[in-house]
Amino acid sequence: MSETLSGAHILCRTLIDAGVDVLFGYPGGAIMPFYHALPEFPRLRHILVRHEQAAAHAADGYARASGRVGVCVATSGPGATNLVTGLATAHMDSSPVVAITGQVSRPMIGRDAFQETDIIGITLPITKQNYLVQDAAELADVVREAIAVAQHGRPGPVLIDIPKDVQNQKVEPRASARGQSLTPGGSPGIPEDGVRQAADLIAAAQRPVLMVGHGVILANAYAEVRALAEKTGMPVITTLLGISAFPEGHPQHLGMPGMHGEVHVNRAIQRADLIVGIGLRFDDRVTGNLSAFAPRAQVVHIDLDRSEIGRNVPTAVGIVGDARAVTRRLVAAIQPRSCDAWRAEIEGSRRPQDASFRGGMSPEAILAAIHDATGGECTIVTDVGQHQMWVAKLFPYRRPNTHITSGGLGTMGFAVPAAMGVHLARPGEPVWAISGDGGFQMNMAEMATMVQEGLPVKLAVFNNGYLGMVRQWQQFFHGKRYSSTPIWSPDYVKLAEAYGIPGYRVRHASELADAVGQANAAPGPTLVEFVIEQEANVFPMIPPGGSLSEPIEAAV
Amino acid sequence: MTTVHTMDVLLDGTLLMLNRAVGVLRRRNVTVEQLTVRPCGPAGGSRMTFVLHTDAATADRVVQQFHKIVGVRTVEITTVHDPTTEEQP
Numbered sequence: 352m353s354e355t356l357s358g359a360h361i362l363c364r365t366l367i368d369a370g371v372d373v374l375f376g377y378p379g380g381a382i383m384p385f386y387h388a389l390p391e392f393p394r395l396r397h398i399l400v401r402h403e404q405a406a407a408h409a410a411d412g413y414a415r416a417s418g419r420v421g422v423c424v425a426t427s428g429p430g431a432t433n434l435v436t437g438l439a440t441a442h443m444d445s446s447p448v449v450a451i452t453g454q455v456s457r458p459m460i461g462r463d464a465f466q467e468t469d470i471i472g473i474t475l476p477i478t479k480q481n482y483l484v485q486d487a488a489e490l491a492d493v494v495r496e497a498i499a500v501a502q503h504g505r506p507g508p509v510l511i512d513i514p515k516d517v518q519n520q521k522v523e524p525r526a527s528a529r530g531q532s533l534t535p536g537g538s539p540g541i542p543e544d545g546v547r548q549a550a551d552l553i554a555a556a557q558r559p560v561l562m563v564g565h566g567v568i569l570a571n572a573y574a575e576v577r578a579l580a581e582k583t584g585m586p587v588i589t590t591l592l593g594i595s596a597f598p599e600g601h602p603q604h605l606g607m608p609g610m611h612g613e614v615h616v617n618r619a620i621q622r623a624d625l626i627v628g629i630g631l632r633f634d635d636r637v638t639g640n641l642s643a644f645a646p647r648a649q650v651v652h653i654d655l656d657r658s659e660i661g662r663n664v665p666t667a668v669g670i671v672g673d674a675r676a677v678t679r680r681l682v683a684a685i686q687p688r689s690c691d692a693w694r695a696e697i698e699g700s701r702r703p704q705d706a707s708f709r710g711g712m713s714p715e716a717i718l719a720a721i722h723d724a725t726g727g728e729c730t731i732v733t734d735v736g737q738h739q740m741w742v743a744k745l746f747p748y749r750r751p752n753t754h755i756t757s758g759g760l761g762t763m764g765f766a767v768p769a770a771m772g773v774h775l776a777r778p779g780e781p782v783w784a785i786s787g788d789g790g791f792q793m794n795m796a797e798m799a800t801m802v803q804e805g806l807p808v809k810l811a812v813f814n815n816g817y818l819g820m821v822r823q824w825q826q827f828f829h830g831k832r833y834s835s836t837p838i839w840s841p842d843y844v845k846l847a848e849a850y851g852i853p854g855y856r857v858r859h860a861s862e863l864a865d866a867v868g869q870a871n872a873a874p875g876p877t878l879v880e881f882v883i884e885q886e887a888n889v890f891p892m893i894p895p896g897g898s899l900s901e902p903i904e905a906a907v
Numbered sequence: 908m909t910t911v912h913t914m915d916v917l918l919d920g921t922l923l924m925l926n927r928a929v930g931v932l933r934r935r936n937v938t939v940e941q942l943t944v945r946p947c948g949p950a951g952g953s954r955m956t957f958v959l960h961t962d963a964a965t966a967d968r969v970v971q972q973f974h975k976i977v978g979v980r981t982v983e984i985t986t987v988h989d990p991t992t993e994e995q996p
Contacts, residue, residue, distance in 0.1 A: 658971035
């Protein structure tokens with residue numbers, strides 16, 4: 352008689368066969384058969400988080416840092432719904448996360464059973480695909496397909512919902528009954544006429560700019576993009592999720608565009624006669640008012656996702672394809688040129704940074720301390736808000752894919768759990784999770800996970816006693832009515848002590864090097880609180896819906 | 908300019924698939940004037956036909972979004988006409 356296996360065993364085996372080695376999860380009633388089987392598969396390391404949202408963010412961080420799928424696990428009902436924010440974050444930022452949820456047993460589905468929820472229905476708009484597994488005999492195929500779909504083409508999250516009785520169901524394992532024929536969006540051929548037209552536009556442009564987004568990181572197209580930049584002399588702009596796709600110290604690098612982009616970056620866009628966009632989606636935080644965006648520019652848009660071409664900005668030439676492959680063709684098709692006069696014109700409009708922070712605790716000084724302590728050999732994971740913008744604008748990233756943040760969804764609470772996933776993907780280098788005092792308090796319970804699982808994440812909290820970015824908007828656009836933005840914090844040093852990890856508080860710039868150096872060198876997780884100016888603002892700022900040509904450069 | 912677009916989508920025929928396809932229309936905030944679904948093609952396949960009152964660019968975006976869905980086999984705009992030229996009864 353042939354061997355029979357439970358659905359739970361098939362699930363574990365299939366994950367291992369697919370190369371999965373770490374799972375972030377939280378057990379509960381409907382996923383217990385899986386957790387019962389798990390100890391028999393020591394190659395699957397399970398990280399017990401303190402909240403399922405953290406499992407999804409950690410899987411997302413793992414996926415972004417490793418380029419492979421990140422896997423999270425939760426039970427039915429509240430366990431599954433707690434994943435939702437993490438899945439939406441991964442969906443907006445094209446991150447290959449596979450979520451596995453327990454479901455009530457098949458006979459109970461639709462009866463409002465204990466901890467039953469329609470997680471398939473709930474996650475339909477925020478997943479690339481999802482599956483309710485009705486038979487353990489299908490499970491291996493579904494898991495293989497889910498992993499393939501999550502990674503194929505433009506990556507994204509996939510959810511697999513597995514009823515408890517399917518996890519317990521014993522079946523004879525069988526070879527794959529279906530291939531990956533359902534995988535959408537096969538690799539398109541690169542249209543040579545599009546490449547030729549793009550090359551002609553680049554040759555003819557007087558003021559071209561190269562805009563680089565997340566797609567360059569996903570496609571590992573760093574060398575190709577750098578070759579394109581250096582062969583043409585085009586100035587290079589990196590979007591929030593494109594940061595670290597092009598070296599910050601490179602003489603052609605301008606910085607980040609959009610709502611908090613530097614004046615010279617946005618001015619370059621507004622004066623450009625050609626934008627070559629690779630792997631970005633021209634979202635509203637980049638473009639500001641679309642009708643006033645880059646009024647003189649023709650746009651060449653290269654993206655793997657056909658639906659992005661022409662969606663937000665009119666496109667003269669759209670090329671659907673992998674950023675690496677298309678850029679390589681483009682480099683071969685163009686003639687060398689330079690943009691010296693154009694770049695000199697842009698450089699002439701650079702503005703000095705605002706350096707007036709109490710105690711010298713400027714974002715520049717804090718980030719320089721982290722850079723010095725790590726020698727720049729670290730990955731920075733940021734949360735959402737003012738600190739996120741400061742890091743995006745000021746940290747001198749020189750290595751690819753070392754800046755990880757929640758861009759599209761703007762999820763506060765992302766940094767701390769995502770950094771756990773980043774550490775597991777890159778165990779050999781420091782990982783700094785930088786948060787504000789608001790976002791840190793959303794998921795600070797994950798310090799316990801770091802201690803229990805031995806994850807040496809370095810936690811930085813920019814504490815200004817406010818939900819700073821919202822306060823800034825209230826200052827600028829809501830008559831300085833600081834409604835519900837002052838936020839109390841615990842004593843972070845004592846909090847760290849309670850979790851059994853070293854904690855440091857820095858009030859003056861003179862203390863930065865010691866505290867950050869010690870925190871970085873300590874073997875386990877550590878926490879550093881940076882007490883910063885309470886009402887500092889991120890400048891410049893394009894008002895929401897405003898034109899890139901009309902930045903706010905000082906408080907009113 | 909707003910015109911009437913009739914679209915045809917061939918789907919693998921699970922209810923979940925249909926739910927996902929309708930979700931594309933809902934999420935893009937597109938008004939659907941008619942929607943019919945009938946069995947079609949290989950076992951379990953469905954053909955979803957719907958009529959949109961929208962401009963050409965939006966109709967094209969809807970087509971592109973359908974192409975991204977796992978289990979959508981074909982998508983096509985079968986007819987386009989300008990409602991202002993319709994004959995009156």
